[in-house]
Amino acid sequence: MRKRLVTLLLTALLVMAAWPITASAAPGGTINVYNWGQYIADGTDGSLDVIAAFEEETGIKVNYVTFDSNETMYTKLKTGGSSYDVIIPSDYMVGRLIAEDMLEPLNFDNIPNYQYVDESFRNTAYDPDNLYSVPYTWGTVGLIYNSKYVDNVTGWSSLWDPQYAGKILMFDNCRDAFAIAELRLGYSINSSDPAEYQEAANLLQQQKPYVQQYVMDQIFSKMEREEAWLAPYYAGDYLTMVEENPDLSFCLPEEGFNMFIDAMCIPKGCTNKEGAEAFINFLCDPEISGRNMDYLGYSTPISAAKEYMDPEVANDPVAYPDAETLSRGSSFLALPTESTQLMDSLWLTVKTAGGNTSFYLWSSAAVLILVVGLLTIAKIRKKRRIARRGCSRRPENP
Amino acid sequence: MKSKWLSGPYVIWMVLFTLIPLGIVFYFAFTDGAGQFTLANIQRLGAYLPILLRSAWMSIFSSILCLLIGYPVAYCMSKASPTRQKIYYMLIMLPMCLSFLLRTMAWVSLLEDTGIINNALRSLGLSPLPLIRNTGAVILGMVYNYLPFMIMPLYTVLIKIDRRLIEAAQDLGCNQVQVFTKVILPLSVPGIVSGITMVFVPAVSTFYISQKLGSPGAVLIGDVIESQFKGAYNPNLGAAMSLILMALIFLCVGLMNHFSGTDDEEGVATL
Amino acid sequence: MRRFNKIFTFLVFLFLYIPMILLVVSSFNQGTDMAVWKGFTFSQYGELFRDRSLLRLLGNSVLVAILSSLIATILGTMAALGIHAMRGRMRRIVLGVTNIPLTNPEIVTGVALALLFAFAGTMLKINSILGFWTLLIAHVTFNLPYVILSVMPKLVQMDPDLAEAAQDLGCTPFQAFTKVVIHEILPGIVSGALMAFTMSLDDFVISYFVTGSDFVTLPVEIYNYTKKPIQPKIYALFALMFGVILLLMVAMNLLQLRDLKRRRTKLTQRREPSR
Numbered sequence: 005m006r007k008r009l010v011t012l013l014l015t016a017l018l019v020m021a022a023w024p025i026t027a028s029a030a031p032g033g034t035i036n037v038y039n040w041g042q043y044i045a046d047g048t049d050g051s052l053d054v055i056a057a058f059e060e061e062t063g064i065k066v067n068y069v070t071f072d073s074n075e076t077m078y079t080k081l082k083t084g085g086s087s088y089d090v091i092i093p094s095d096y097m098v099g100r101l102i103a104e105d106m107l108e109p110l111n112f113d114n115i116p117n118y119q120y121v122d123e124s125f126r127n128t129a130y131d132p133d134n135l136y137s138v139p140y141t142w143g144t145v146g147l148i149y150n151s152k153y154v155d156n157v158t159g160w161s162s163l164w165d166p167q168y169a170g171k172i173l174m175f176d177n178c179r180d181a182f183a184i185a186e187l188r189l190g191y192s193i194n195s196s197d198p199a200e201y202q203e204a205a206n207l208l209q210q211q212k213p214y215v216q217q218y219v220m221d222q223i224f225s226k227m228e229r230e231e232a233w234l235a236p237y238y239a240g241d242y243l244t245m246v247e248e249n250p251d252l253s254f255c256l257p258e259e260g261f262n263m264f265i266d267a268m269c270i271p272k273g274c275t276n277k278e279g280a281e282a283f284i285n286f287l288c289d290p291e292i293s294g295r296n297m298d299y300l301g302y303s304t305p306i307s308a309a310k311e312y313m314d315p316e317v318a319n320d321p322v323a324y325p326d327a328e329t330l331s332r333g334s335s336f337l338a339l340p341t342e343s344t345q346l347m348d349s350l351w352l353t354v355k356t357a358g359g360n361t362s363f364y365l366w367s368s369a370a371v372l373i374l375v376v377g378l379l380t381i382a383k384i385r386k387k388r389r390i391a392r393r394g395c396s397r398r399p400e401n402p
Numbered sequence: 403m404k405s406k407w408l409s410g411p412y413v414i415w416m417v418l419f420t421l422i423p424l425g426i427v428f429y430f431a432f433t434d435g436a437g438q439f440t441l442a443n444i445q446r447l448g449a450y451l452p453i454l455l456r457s458a459w460m461s462i463f464s465s466i467l468c469l470l471i472g473y474p475v476a477y478c479m480s481k482a483s484p485t486r487q488k489i490y491y492m493l494i495m496l497p498m499c500l501s502f503l504l505r506t507m508a509w510v511s512l513l514e515d516t517g518i519i520n521n522a523l524r525s526l527g528l529s530p531l532p533l534i535r536n537t538g539a540v541i542l543g544m545v546y547n548y549l550p551f552m553i554m555p556l557y558t559v560l561i562k563i564d565r566r567l568i569e570a571a572q573d574l575g576c577n578q579v580q581v582f583t584k585v586i587l588p589l590s591v592p593g594i595v596s597g598i599t600m601v602f603v604p605a606v607s608t609f610y611i612s613q614k615l616g617s618p619g620a621v622l623i624g625d626v627i628e629s630q631f632k633g634a635y636n637p638n639l640g641a642a643m644s645l646i647l648m649a650l651i652f653l654c655v656g657l658m659n660h661f662s663g664t665d666d667e668e669g670v671a672t673l
Numbered sequence: 674m675r676r677f678n679k680i681f682t683f684l685v686f687l688f689l690y691i692p693m694i695l696l697v698v699s700s701f702n703q704g705t706d707m708a709v710w711k712g713f714t715f716s717q718y719g720e721l722f723r724d725r726s727l728l729r730l731l732g733n734s735v736l737v738a739i740l741s742s743l744i745a746t747i748l749g750t751m752a753a754l755g756i757h758a759m760r761g762r763m764r765r766i767v768l769g770v771t772n773i774p775l776t777n778p779e780i781v782t783g784v785a786l787a788l789l790f791a792f793a794g795t796m797l798k799i800n801s802i803l804g805f806w807t808l809l810i811a812h813v814t815f816n817l818p819y820v821i822l823s824v825m826p827k828l829v830q831m832d833p834d835l836a837e838a839a840q841d842l843g844c845t846p847f848q849a850f851t852k853v854v855i856h857e858i859l860p861g862i863v864s865g866a867l868m869a870f871t872m873s874l875d876d877f878v879i880s881y882f883v884t885g886s887d888f889v890t891l892p893v894e895i896y897n898y899t900k901k902p903i904q905p906k907i908y909a910l911f912a913l914m915f916g917v918i919l920l921l922m923v924a925m926n927l928l929q930l931r932d933l934k935r936r937r938t939k940l941t942q943r944r945e946p947s948r
Contacts, residue, residue, distance in 0.1 A: 036885075
């Protein structure tokens with residue numbers, strides 16, 4: 005037994021000794037890329053392996069790490085202890101990072117492919133002077149519905165239609181959920197007025213009885229399998245879903261909708277800025293961007309890339325709506341911290357309200373009283389026992 | 403008494419990597435975003451009390467259910483032949499090695515209205531059942547996930563019970579039920595306590611399960627704390643919540659230890 | 674009664690294994706949805722092996738799990754022995770501290786540890802301190818309670834006279850430990866080690882916050898798939914892990930069985946001349 009333990013230890017040590025050797029030793033240096041999970045073509049289903057192609061072309065090794073939300077990425081950056089060279093957050097998070105001075109200005113001389121980026125994606129609201137970010141993807145948030153069961157969908161109000169109770173899905177993310185309510189009320193999705201938040205929360209509260217579940221990634225299987233009929237989600241993902249279930253349709257609501265841009269930035273504390281810029285430049289190459297988007301399904305900010313894409317997707321009005329439709333869209337901006345926190349606590353009230361809260365309070369109180377009673381009884385008995393025996397030790401085992 | 407010092411390295415380790423981080427949690431709980439001392443986080447907790455209690459109740463219920471399910475299994479395991487025991491043992495451990503997320507997702511696709519079970523029912527001409535998006539489904543998820551943590555300590559305690567004690571009890575005229583209640587059950591108390599601790603404690607702070615299996619309103623305290631770090635970015639409130647949660651857990655575990663008679667003063671000291 | 678017990682046990686095992694079977698079956702499914710069967714294929718395994726990064730992440734996970742459970746087992750067993758020798762308030766305090774890593778929600782532990790490491794990093798002037806070592810430390814930390822909770826009941830159950838008897842018969846305290854005590858508490862140690870291994874292999878929240886960019890584990894990566902549905906090659910990976918662990922466990926059992934037999938024959942050989 006012990007011998008086996010020793011061999012196990014030894015092999016483990018050997019493996020560890022070998023580890024750093026395989027990790028380092030790249031001629032062009034190393035860059036750490038921090039991106040959403042499953043947010044780059046990785047060679048699956050015959051797509052282009054973007055990172056491998058980059059490594060081959062430049063000799064720079066990529067450590068590719070993922071996050072599951074803008075906020076976890078932010079927490080991680082804020083905590084420190086690790087350095088990243090390229091991050092790909094969404095618009096409002098870019099704005100926040102700029103405001104908190106957490107980004108390095110880019111050297112556009114090293115990013116010649118920036119010339120391909122469409123004019124409409126330059127000087128965006130979150131980075132008005134175009135100093136810190138280069139767009140990676142963009143897309144719209146619309147209403148996905150199953151035309152077999154649902155018709156006459158023109159706006160967000162369908163998500164409040166009692167007719168579809170139990171078949172409606174909603175974002176499990178307070179910013180996106182509030183945006184929908186705010187759009188219905190005709191407010192700005194970047195409002196920071198507490199009264200407007202309260203109204204939006206009330207509206208979401210009204211919707212709750214009809215909601216099947218608050219979800220994110222499960223939307224795919226639920227919509228494809230017709231577990232649910234109506235859900236707000238990203239246009240690019242609708243294109244993936246419709247391949248599985250042709251009855252699904254997509255609508256950009258009349259009240260307006262959210263348009264997102266995910267952008268590449270270099271955070272402060274990066275160790276290989278040139279390598280990072282080379283990576284950003286590589287992703288802006290029209291061919292790379294086109295083939296990458298073909299896999300992702302989201303829209304590219306580089307019109308020249310459409311040449312390399314599946315023409316059906318490149319001409320799809322869902323992925324690339326006309327300018328008139330797009331004018332109804334608006335994108336998220338960074339909100340003040342107090343507003344985010346207020347929104348989150350309102351969101352939590354929406355989610356938890358209606359439950360049997362008083363039941364839990366009363367039952368807990370009852371149990372507490374019972375426990376205290378039992379404790380005192382036990383104490384009294386013990387005292388008596390000690391008094392009787394003069395000793396509290398149990399007899400030893402024979 | 404020299405062996406007391408064997409726990410030296412452990413104590414140092416825990417001071418470094420548990421108590422200092424705990425200090426950080428305290429610091430966060432009593433400061434605001436700018437690092438100023440405040441009690442506001444603690445005061446805001448009242449609103450979250452029902453969620454906290456709900457989580458506690460659900461995990462207490464799951465631990466009891468785990469005990470009721472796990473005890474017969476552990477007993478059956480301990481009675482099997484040594485080779486069989488080994489096989490059972492590894493079969494219990496195996497599910498725990500593999501992704502909890504994927505296994506929960508598998509339950510979702512089993513239980514949904516258009517999931518495997520209901521589709522099967524439908525094809526048999528039966529009416530589908532409401533299997534998901536209720537409290538029962540969350541309890542099922544918890545029991546499924548934490549059952550091995552109950553079976554393991556029960557089993558390790560049960561195999562060590564001296565056969566002669568049971569025989570002696572039988573000789574003294576106990577029937578099977580009495581043997582169980584008077585001999586086996588009291589002797590397996592340390593295992594029960596360990597098992598309940600290992601199920602109850604992680605179950606209170608669990609997240610994800612209720613998001614996937616619960617109804618839209620079924621939010622557990624673990625989800626709320628997670629959202630403080632991921633959505634609202636209010637780590638101060640999150641830290642305050644986790645302190646309260648910790649206090650609640652210590653209270654529950656302490657009470658359990660007290661009533662199981664495993665307190666120090668009783669001589670059979672254990673957790 | 675006994676038959677009922679057996680049937681019940683079988684049902685519980687079925688309950689534990691239904692989702693596993695579903696996942697393994699899904700790995701041969703052409704579609705992405707677990708609940709819809711679209712036809713048999715091996716292509717998910719092809720995709721899996723084409724993806725170098727996933728297998729590397731799996732390797733990382735296994736490495737951390739082995740090392741952290743090993744360290745935690747040694748440290749935890751020692752600690753349990755020490756705690757067992759303690760009395761009174763000291764004991765209660767140490768046991769209370771043992772529970773802390775269990776009681777804290779994982780995300781809080783993760784962030785707090787990350788802050789600690791980052792602070793240590795600035796003190797030691799290490800730019801990116803988060804990586805393999807911090808991950809290992811964090812895993813050992815949350816594994817320790819499981820080891821201690823598994824070993825303690827065995828120590829309590831052990832007859833305290835045993836070790837003394839061994840010492841009376843001429844053993845040094847160390848010999849008494851290796852010859853007597855360890856045999857008594859071995860099942861607890863083994864189950865603690867296994868539990869630690871599984872906890873470590875499947876942890877994602879704490880790992881997420883304490884890893885840097887050069888060493889990531891598999892569950893962390895899977896957890897980050899929130900925007901998109903899980904790729905079916907992950908099911909293939911799952912099925913593969915299932916198979917490998919099953920094989921390993923069978924092999925371990927066979928080895929142990931052989932060990933046991935050999936020891937028994939040795940024991941009888943040694944006894945015979947003395948009789």
